[in-house]
Amino acid sequence: PFPWAGRRVMALSGIARPEGFETIIRATGGQVAAHLAYGDHHAYGADIADRLREALERGGAELVVTTAKDAVKLTELPLFGVPMVVLEIAMRVTESARWDAFLRRRLGAPPGDGAAGAAGGVQMLTPVKP
Numbered sequence: 001p002f003p004w005a006g007r008r009v010m011a012l013s014g015i016a017r018p019e020g021f022e023t024i025i026r027a028t029g030g031q032v033a034a035h036l037a038y039g040d041h042h043a044y045g046a047d048i049a050d051r052l053r054e055a056l057e058r059g060g061a062e063l064v065v066t067t068a069k070d071a072v073k074l075t076e077l078p079l080f081g082v083p084m085v086v087l088e089i090a091m092r093v094t095e096s097a098r099w100d101a102f103l104r105r106r107l108g109a110p111p112g113d114g115a116a117g118a119a120g121g122v123q124m125l126t127p128v129k130p
Contacts, residue, residue: 003085004025014039014067044077067086
């Protein structure tokens with residue numbers, strides 16, 4: 001099981017689609033008491049400490065769960081005695097031709113083998129078991 005399974009957690013993320021992050025925590029057994037969600041590539045500063053403390057006190061979280069991308073930015077952040085764990089996410093391409101076509105369209109690259117398709121062919125992002 002994941003370290004957050006069956007526990008009240010506070011999610012902390014600076015990603016494009018934070019609702020997906022929260023969904024993964026819940027789907028793997030975490031009880032999300034609060035979620036401090038910031039925009040993608042957020043530059044965390046000292047101002048977050050007050051918000052974090054208030055959210056931890058209000059929600060009674062036992063753990064802070066964050067992404068690997070955000071964890072490296074949070075090393076100086078006070079956690080007020082609450083441990084932080086990292087939810088690492090992996091993506092697996094299941095239909096490489098469709099994924100290649102999607103990337104080529106998005107990046108404006110010339111067509112490869114003529115494969116067509118939407119952003120399909122990619123499985124839901126899933127947490128990596130510790």
